[in-house]
Amino acid sequence: MMIFIAVLTAGIELGIVFGIIASLMMYLWRASRPHIAVVGRVGGSEHFRIIDRHEVLTCTHVLATRIDESLYFANTRFLEDAVLRHVSEDPDLKHVVLICSAINFIDVSALET
Numbered sequence: 242m243m244i245f246i247a248v249l250t251a252g253i254e255l256g257i258v259f260g261i262i263a264s265l266m267m268y269l270w271r272a273s274r275p276h277i278a279v280v281g282r283v284g285g286s287e288h289f290r291i292i293d294r295h296e297v298l299t300c301t302h303v304l305a306t307r308i309d310e311s312l313y314f315a316n317t318r319f320l321e322d323a324v325l326r327h328v329s330e331d332p333d334l335k336h337v338v339l340i341c342s343a344i345n346f347i348d349v350s351a352l353e354t
Contacts, residue, residue: 275310277323280340289340301333307340312351321354 244263248256280289281297289305290297299305304327308320328334341347 269315272310273315274319275308275312275316277320278307278309279327280305280307302335303338304328304331304334304336305338305340307343309343311344311346312354313346313348314350317351317354320351 244256244260247259251259278291279293281292281295281299282288283290283295283297289307292299304324306324306327310316312320324337324339328337
């Protein structure tokens with residue numbers, strides 16, 4: 242909608258430039274915020290699902306989180322902040338498990354974090 246208005250008011254060339262810039266900014270914003278889910282075990286199975294969507298079993302002293310995207314320099318701070326927020330909210334927490342089966346790529350800065 243914004244791009245349509247930009248084309249109508251500023252012209253086709255500036256509207257296209259505005260659209261490219263807006264698309265790049267949206268991509269960078271989404272890529273810097275990976276999906277992180279707190280998961281629990283489904284019944285007696287070995288399947289883990291998101292605790293907010295499914296009836297799952299959790300352990301009070303273990304935080305199991307699943308990261309669903311590649312990790313690199315632009316989104317490691319978001320992951321670190323999310324894990325630290327969960328740890329600070331629960332004083333009984335003793336272990337953090339990162340489930341990384343959905344991660345395709347990890348760069349050096351993400352590995353260090």
